Amino acid sequence: MNSSVSTKMNITSQIINDIYQISIDGEIDASSSILLDEEFEKGIASSSKKILVDCSHLSYISSAGLGVFMSNVEDCQDKDIKFVLYNLNIKIKSVFDMLGLNHLIQIKSNKEEALIYLNG
Amino acid sequence: MDNVFVIECRNQNLSKLRHYINNVLDQIPVDENISFQLVMAIDELCANIIEHSKTNKVDGFIKIELTKKNSCIVVKIIDEGESFNPTQYEPSNVRDLAKNKATGGLGLAIVNKFIDKIEYSVHNTLNICTLYKNLVA
Numbered sequence: 001m002n003s004s005v006s007t008k009m010n011i012t013s014q015i016i017n018d019i020y021q022i023s024i025d026g027e028i029d030a031s032s033s034i035l036l037d038e039e040f041e042k043g044i045a046s047s048s049k050k051i052l053v054d055c056s057h058l059s060y061i062s063s064a065g066l067g068v069f070m071s072n073v074e075d076c077q078d079k080d081i082k083f084v085l086y087n088l089n090i091k092i093k094s095v096f097d098m099l100g101l102n103h104l105i106q107i108k109s110n111k112e113e114a115l116i117y118l119n120g
Numbered sequence: 121m122d123n124v125f126v127i128e129c130r131n132q133n134l135s136k137l138r139h140y141i142n143n144v145l146d147q148i149p150v151d152e153n154i155s156f157q158l159v160m161a162i163d164e165l166c167a168n169i170i171e172h173s174k175t176n177k178v179d180g181f182i183k184i185e186l187t188k189k190n191s192c193i194v195v196k197i198i199d200e201g202e203s204f205n206p207t208q209y210e211p212s213n214v215r216d217l218a219k220n221k222a223t224g225g226l227g228l229a230i231v232n233k234f235i236d237k238i239e240y241s242v243h244n245t246l247n248i249c250t251l252y253k254n255l256v257a
Contacts, residue, residue, distance in 0.1 A: 008135050029138075030167040031131035037223075060138070062163050063230055067223035070214065074221050091156050098233055099226055100214045 011035050013042065019118060020048040025057040028065030037068045043083075044075055050118045051076070051083035054111070061092055066101060073104050082106070086114035123186040127166070129173040129201070138163055141186065148188055150255060157234035158253050162195060164227040165206065165249060169199045188255075192236075195251040203247050205240045206231060 009026035020043040028036055043051040069085070076083050084106040088096070096102050108114040123144045127133040138159050145155040166182050173180050178201060185196040209228040217225045231238070237252040 027135060027138075029131070029134050029163060030170065031134055062134075062160065062167065063224070063226035064167065066226050070218050070226070071221045071223045073218040091153070095160070095230065099229055104214060104218050 008032065009035060011039050013039050015046065015048055018048050019050045019052050019115075020046050021052045021054065023054040023057070027060035028058065028068075029060065029062040030064040033062070033064035033068055036065055040068055040072055044072065044079065044081060049079075049081050051081060052111075052114055052118060053083065053085045054087060055085050055089075055092070056087040058088065058092060061095070066095070066099065069105055070101060082118050084108055084114045084117050086111055125184045125186075127182050127184075129170045129178075129180045129182060129199075131167065131170055134163055134167060134170075137166060137184065141184070144186055145193070148193075150193065154193075154253060154255060158193060158195070158251075161231045161234045161251060161253075162197065164231050165197050165251075168204065168206075168227060169197070169201055172204060173199075173201045191255045193251075193253045193255065195253070197249040197251070199247050200245050201247065203242050206249060207238050207240050 009024070009028060009032040011022065011024050013020065013022045015021070022039050022043060024036065040051070072083070086108045087110060088107060093107065096105065096107060106117055108117060125137060125140050127137050141159050141162055142155060145158065150158070162184065169182055180200050183198040185198070187194045206228055209232060211229055211232070212225045235251045236254045239250040241248050
């Protein structure tokens with residue numbers, strides 16, 4: 001398991017059942033988005049073709065964090081990698097929707113739905 | 121009631137800034153959703169100023185003044201960096217941004233969606249961006 005800690009954000013990752021699982025705890029902004037980017041790149045570089053992002057404890061995300069997801073959409077498509085976010089709080093989900101990112105990125109309301117998408 | 125906050129141009133200060141603005145808005149008090157939108161817009165504009173200051177390798181400060189006027193929150197964001205007028209922003213299509221693997225391009229879209237009116241002016245060396253957020257629909 002990898003772990004990177006900043007004052008307001010903790011991000012962990014592990015591979016379970018061939019799914020690269022990333023959990024975010026805290027705030028992703030211009031300062032901490034680099035950690036998410038690094039973790040996401042590791043997921044893409046891993047042998048897994050599935051990335052699952054747990055946003056249950058994501059309390060804030062600025063455009064820098066949103067940009068990490070947006071900029072990886074193309075790479076994931078090219079490499080046939082499925083990625084999905086789940087359990088976003090209502091305010092954060094509203095930002096994805098407002099920007100139209102919900103049309104590019106799979107967002108599910110819970111882990112079960114996210115796994116059905118990945119394994120479908 | 122004037123609330124003034126000054127930060128050094130560093131990304132590490134954005135979290136402190138957001139918590140300060142949140143606390144000030146809580147005390148007014150301001151609806152949770154309006155507060156979230158305002159904090160996010162201020163965060164995005166300050167992150168832009170910091171990004172430009174890094175590019176230009178200048179150490180500067182950002183001053184944020186927050187006032188409630190009638191049924192509106194007025195926020196002035198003042199800096200001495202390179203002028204950048206957010207009112208001249210042209211929206212980018214997220215599909216195009218994703219295709220180009222862009223990490224940026226979303227910040228000003230957020231500001232424009234969340235803020236009711238934006239003014240920008242330059243006075244001598246100071247850039248002043250004024251945000252107006254209505255407290256009632």
